[in-house]
Amino acid sequence: MFGLLFFVLMAHTAYGDVSYSFPEEMKRGSVIGNIAKDVGLDVNRLSSGNARIDTEGNRKRYCDINLSTGELIVAERIDREGLCGNKASCVIKQELVLENPLELHRFILNIEDINDNSPSFKQTLINFEIRESADKGSRYLLDEAHDADIGMNSVQSYKLDSNAHFLLNVVTRENGRKYGELVLDKELDREKQKEVALILTAVDGGTPPRSGTVAIHITVLDANDNAPVFSQAIYKVSLPENSPVDTVVVTVSASDIDEGHNGEVTYEFGHLSETHQKTFSLDALSGEIKLTGLLDYEEESSVELPVQAKDGQGLARYSTVVIEVVDLNDNAPIIMVKSLKIPIPENALPGTEVGIINVQDRDSDNNGQLRCSIQQNFPFKLVPSIKNYYSLVTTGELDRELLSDYNITITATDEGSPPLSSTKNIHLTVADVNDNPPVFQEQNYRAHVQENNKPGSSICSVSATDPDWRQNALQRFRVAGEMFGFLFFVLMAHTAYGDVSYSFTEEMKRGSVIGNIAKDLGLDVNRLSSRKARIDTEDTVVVTVSATDADEGQNGEVASNVTVSVFITDENDNSPQILYPSPEGNSFMTEMVPKASQARSLVSKVIAVDADSGQNAWLSYHIIKATDPGLFIIGVHSGEIRTQRDISESDSMKQNLIVSVRDNGQPSLSATCALYLLISDNLAEVPELKDMSRDESSSKLTFYLIIALVSVSTFFLTFIIIILAVRFCRRRKPRLLFDGAVAIPSTYLPPNYAEVEGAGTLRSAYNYDAYLTTGSRTSDFKFIRSYNEGTLTADLTLKKTQSAVDDLEGIDAEMSNSFQRMFGYARPFDIVKQLNLQQKWTFSAHV
Numbered sequence: 001m002f003g004l005l006f007f008v009l010m011a012h013t014a015y016g017d018v019s020y021s022f023p024e025e026m027k028r029g030s031v032i033g034n035i036a037k038d039v040g041l042d043v044n045r046l047s048s049g050n051a052r053i054d055t056e057g058n059r060k061r062y063c064d065i066n067l068s069t070g071e072l073i074v075a076e077r078i079d080r081e082g083l084c085g086n087k088a089s090c091v092i093k094q095e096l097v098l099e100n101p102l103e104l105h106r107f108i109l110n111i112e113d114i115n116d117n118s119p120s121f122k123q124t125l126i127n128f129e130i131r132e133s134a135d136k137g138s139r140y141l142l143d144e145a146h147d148a149d150i151g152m153n154s155v156q157s158y159k160l161d162s163n164a165h166f167l168l169n170v171v172t173r174e175n176g177r178k179y180g181e182l183v184l185d186k187e188l189d190r191e192k193q194k195e196v197a198l199i200l201t202a203v204d205g206g207t208p209p210r211s212g213t214v215a216i217h218i219t220v221l222d223a224n225d226n227a228p229v230f231s232q233a234i235y236k237v238s239l240p241e242n243s244p245v246d247t248v249v250v251t252v253s254a255s256d257i258d259e260g261h262n263g264e265v266t267y268e269f270g271h272l273s274e275t276h277q278k279t280f281s282l283d284a285l286s287g288e289i290k291l292t293g294l295l296d297y298e299e300e301s302s303v304e305l306p307v308q309a310k311d312g313q314g315l316a317r318y319s320t321v322v323i324e325v326v327d328l329n330d331n332a333p334i335i336m337v338k339s340l341k342i343p344i345p346e347n348a349l350p351g352t353e354v355g356i357i358n359v360q361d362r363d364s365d366n367n368g369q370l371r372c373s374i375q376q377n378f379p380f381k382l383v384p385s386i387k388n389y390y391s392l393v394t395t396g397e398l399d400r401e402l403l404s405d406y407n408i409t410i411t412a413t414d415e416g417s418p419p420l421s422s423t424k425n426i427h428l429t430v431a432d433v434n435d436n437p438p439v440f441q442e443q444n445y446r447a448h449v450q451e452n453n454k455p456g457s458s459i460c461s462v463s464a465t466d467p468d469w470r471q472n473a474l475q476r477f478r479v480a481g482e483m484f485g486f487l488f489f490v491l492m493a494h495t496a497y498g499d500v501s502y503s504f505t506e507e508m509k510r511g512s513v514i515g516n517i518a519k520d521l522g523l524d525v526n527r528l529s530s531r532k533a534r535i536d537t538e539d540t541v542v543v544t545v546s547a548t549d550a551d552e553g554q555n556g557e558v559a560s561n562v563t564v565s566v567f568i569t570d571e572n573d574n575s576p577q578i579l580y581p582s583p584e585g586n587s588f589m590t591e592m593v594p595k596a597s598q599a600r601s602l603v604s605k606v607i608a609v610d611a612d613s614g615q616n617a618w619l620s621y622h623i624i625k626a627t628d629p630g631l632f633i634i635g636v637h638s639g640e641i642r643t644q645r646d647i648s649e650s651d652s653m654k655q656n657l658i659v660s661v662r663d664n665g666q667p668s669l670s671a672t673c674a675l676y677l678l679i680s681d682n683l684a685e686v687p688e689l690k691d692m693s694r695d696e697s698s699s700k701l702t703f704y705l706i707i708a709l710v711s712v713s714t715f716f717l718t719f720i721i722i723i724l725a726v727r728f729c730r731r732r733k734p735r736l737l738f739d740g741a742v743a744i745p746s747t748y749l750p751p752n753y754a755e756v757e758g759a760g761t762l763r764s765a766y767n768y769d770a771y772l773t774t775g776s777r778t779s780d781f782k783f784i785r786s787y788n789e790g791t792l793t794a795d796l797t798l799k800k801t802q803s804a805v806d807d808l809e810g811i812d813a814e815m816s817n818s819f820q821r822m823f824g825y826a827r828p829f830d831i832v833k834q835l836n837l838q839q840k841w842t843f844s845a846h847v
Contacts, residue, residue: 020072021110024080024090029073032063032109035096036070039105043070049098050339054358062092063109080111081148085273088150099339102356104386115206117148119155121214122271126200128182128218128314132190137183139169141227141316144179144306145202145212146271152205159201166198166218179318182216190220227315228254228265230307235321241297241328249280250321252287254309261312270306270318280305289321297327298362329367329416334360335424338389343431346400350379354428355392357382359412367416375409380428382410392426400430401467434472437560438464438547445545445564451571459566464547471549472558478546541566572665574611576619578673581606590676593655597679599645603632604675606639608661618664624672625658632657632677641675653679 020033036043045051046067053072055061064075084090090111097104121143128140147154158180160168165188169181180200188196196218203211230252237250256263267287272280279293280303289305303323310316339356348354361368372382372390379396392408406428413421440462447460466473543566548559581604591604610617621639626632631651633644641657655677662670710717 018105018107019110020107021112023112023114024078025114025116026074026078028075028077032072032074034069034071035065035105035107039096039107041070041098041105043068045098046070049100049103051096051098054095054097054338055093061094063094065096078111080113080150081117083111086148086150097338099356100353102353102385102389102391104389113150113153115149115153115204115208115210117153118210119145119147119202119204119212121145121200121202121212124214126214126216128216129221130184130188130218131221131313132188134184134188136185136187140182140184140314141318142180142182142200142216143214144177144271144318145214147202147204147210147212149204149206154204155202156205156209157203159203161199161201163196163198165196168200188220194220196220221313226256226258226262226311228256228309228311228317230254230309230317230319233319235307235319236324237321238324238326239291239295240326241295242330243291243295245291245293247291249289249291249323252289252307252309252319252321254287254317254319256311256315258311258313262315264312265309266311268308268310270308272305276303276305279303282307295323295325297325297364298331301325301327327364327367329363329414329418329420331362331367332420333370333412333414333422335372335410335412335422336360337424337426340392340426340428342427343429344394344398345431345433346398347433347435348394348398350394350396352394353391354380354394355426356385357390357392357410359388359390361412361414363414363416367414369415370412371415372410372412375411376407378406378408380406380408398430400432400469401436404430404432406430432469432472434468434549434558436466436468436472437558438466438549440464440547440560440562442562444562446567447564448567448569450569452573460564462545462547462562462564464560464562466547466549468549473549476548478548479543541568570613570616572612572616572663572667572669574616575669576608576610576661576663576671578661578671579607579609581673581675590678593643593647593677593679595647595649595679595681597643597647599643601643602640603643603677604641606634606641606659606661606673606675608639608671610663612663612665616663616665620662620664622660622662623657624660625656627652627655627657631655634659647679651679655679 018035018038022032026032035041036046046065051065051067053061053063053065060076062074062076062078063072065072080090083092090113092109092111093106094109095104095106123143126143130138130140142158145155145158155178158168158170158178160166160180160182165184165186167183167185169183170178171181172178180202182198196216198216198218199213200216201211201213203209231254232252235250235252239247239249252267254265254267256265266284267282268284269277269280269282279291279295281290281292282288283290287307287309289307295303302325305321305323307319307321308316309319336358337355338358341354344352344354357372359370359372361370370388372384374380374382379394379398380392381395382390383393385391408426408428409423410426411421411423413419441464442462445460445462449457449459462477464477543564544561545564546559546561548557593603597603606621608619608621610619619639620636621634622636623629623632623634623641628651631644631647632641632655634641639659639661641659657675657677658672659675660670660672662668
């Protein structure tokens, strides 16, 4: 029966709706039409816009859309009779909804009737009692056949089988329905025939036609010549929906002028649907129609009830009761979330659409007019869109760190009296965006570290916080650049008006120019030499620590930097380096000293440097060995070698000096060098220089032989020296000697005595050791330690005075007399010469 189907597509330009007409009972999956083509949409738009079919009210969705082709297909069984009953037009309104951006296309489905229902009669048997005196032409109403189909598929004709007495007359009512009447064509003769049996057939206009039959049984009686007559042909009433059960709708009435049994009228409904049979009841005697169920305006706004009045002999008349259902505000608005895009990124711009809300109300007129709003003071609002659709958009900036969740209450209210409202809660979450850099607890860090510390030692600790979440929060710390290959040292020159800084890297070669500090500080170059200018350095490593998060989204990682200034504390790990003369063994350095040199004449100068800084780089110079110890002295801090007295003819031409350079670190580090001096005015008088080195070698060999002799006679000599010392101590109260040491009273030397050249800060007291060696004439002093940890200020500069020298010479003479009385020798070193031994003598001097 579906071999040939015709579809009619109607496009209403006035409203922009598309209409499709198709027959009911089509199979699921059958194509209705191509809506994408009809409304001018690209097929790809259907998928990207998440196209779907929405229905008005709570109706089922009878069709679906094929996103690949744009075709509308049947999704559910469509029964026109179940949807629209006996209405001439069966229309289903549908909506095609697309998102991003929101788009709405309305279309109408016109369900065409097919001949799928056969005519049927209310009763299976119709009984008539007709008097035999009935006149020819008398009419008897037959039950109307009901066909659920409409139009040509409804009842179109009635047929009566052939008989001798009756004809069939088909009557068309105002509403187009047809019913039949029996017309007496030949008088009845009860004596000949008491009963007449007939078959009435109702035929519809479908192809092929369908039919239904009912049996008619006629009992021949005396005549009933008047049928009941209704007071109104059509009863019209209005009834509010949801009226209570047992409410009287209307009371119909009919009268029959016949008397007796022929005038008794009874009432009954004509053909009713099952729904109406459950909703209404009719009192057969009084004609009162009551509600037995609830009326719903949204389901059916108008109801027609056929009512039949029949007398005792079976004569009847029809009337119609039309009930207009009055709408009440009995339906609260319905809020539906059609789309919700969560979570919302916190960097979403104001006006970003995050959801689509649809509100519906099944009521009509003002009862269905809706207002929709958001109750809370949140950065969101509802923007009216198409029909009853609203877009939920942002109105301000979101910040997940301040508020990460929103519970939004949407309220929809109609304009009924009283108004009804509904609420719906929507939970929105804000997605974190990497919009916060890590924040260090301090703006910069300072740390002090001892140089030469072990790798892996902790320098300092930095900490940072990040208000972002998970992968956007603080993940790791790292040193900016991830390398220490370049260490930046800052040289600071402090002036009265500020600092001058120079930056350079450790990769710069020695001798590279950093800058002109004299020019930058406004100093005369001669001023540098006259004041013995020097550079004090402070090694500082500036490290940039980066705190980084690990965002994987569009923003990428965000980092914050902090500066860590690491101040390296110097450690005395570098020995002094002698620049001039070259250290012993590297070269043969010889200086010429004129014979006429007087005391305090400058002979040479030892130049040394120390890579350390601060007091670890303070250097002091000492002669630890000399051919003639009393001939030359060296400036403790200047390194200048000068004559201690006038050179005489008796002084040896070849003078060898061993100079020790010590720093002021703890413990102290030192370096030595050899200096060879020739006392001569003429190079012709100078012997070969190689003899000096041989003399030095001979001196060393002699030194070793002396040590060997000492080891052989240690016991004997020690015993003699102890006895002599004890004897000497008993004979004379030691004023100058005590415990084997020469004590110099403080009255012999002024309290501010020291060998200091220029301004500086030195210890206030030192301890000196004097070493007497073979060939030595005087003592050579060496600093051992400081008795006072304080330092002298610049105004406490110490000077050597001539009176102190004279006192020392007096001490030397007195010591000589004492040794003459004890041993027969004038000086201690003469004893060593006689014994071919080397002894060590010490004395203390307070400076």
